[in-house]
Amino acid sequence: MRTVAILLLLLPMSLAANEKNIDPQTGLVKNPGWLHVRSHCGGCHSHALVTSQRADRQTWLDMIRWMQATQNLWQFAPEVESEMLDYLAQTYAPMPNRRRAPIPTSLMPSRDPQEP
Numbered sequence: 241m242r243t244v245a246i247l248l249l250l251l252p253m254s255l256a257a258n259e260k261n262i263d264p265q266t267g268l269v270k271n272p273g274w275l276h277v278r279s280h281c282g283g284c285h286s287h288a289l290v291t292s293q294r295a296d297r298q299t300w301l302d303m304i305r306w307m308q309a310t311q312n313l314w315q316f317a318p319e320v321e322s323e324m325l326d327y328l329a330q331t332y333a334p335m336p337n338r339r340r341a342p343i344p345t346s347l348m349p350s351r352d353p354q355e356p
């Protein structure tokens with residue numbers, strides 16, 4: 241009972257700790273470079289389109305080039321673009337493969353040859 245009460249007291253603290261690094265306005269993680277992304281990536285669509293995406297650096301660059309070629313996205317100074325790509329590739333990196341490895345054959349039940 242007492243443990244539960246202590247855990248309930250600690251819960252808001254741990255939530256606050258997590259939220260500290262997230263900008264409440266845009267939902268962007270405040271890692272280095274995030275201000276560029278705040279300024280340049282929320283004008284046409286929500287920043288949520290950015291934060292819900294996961295990609296490596298090249299794929300982020302491809303998306304920017306695609307928006308520049310087809311969606312009127314403006315050009316960036318090379319150092320601004322590079323900082324944005326660093327930010328995006330580090331903060332919104334591809335998810336690790338979450339599928340578990342196959343079960344080794346040695347751990348699988350042996351097949352009864354009499355069964356169909």
Ligand code: HEC
Pocket residue numbers: 277280281282283284285289290293303304307311312313314324328
């Ligand atoms: C000039 C307008 C404009 C700006 C500024 C802009 N985008 Fe986009 N972006 C678009 C449009 C239009 C789409 C397509 C939206 C849709 O499909 O609803 C899009 C789509 C996306 C997508 C989804 C791509 C996909 O394959 O699903 C991502 C991610 C994205 N933008 C990231 C960014 C980032 C990062 C920036 C800042 C560097 C940015 N956008 C700035 C216009 C823009």
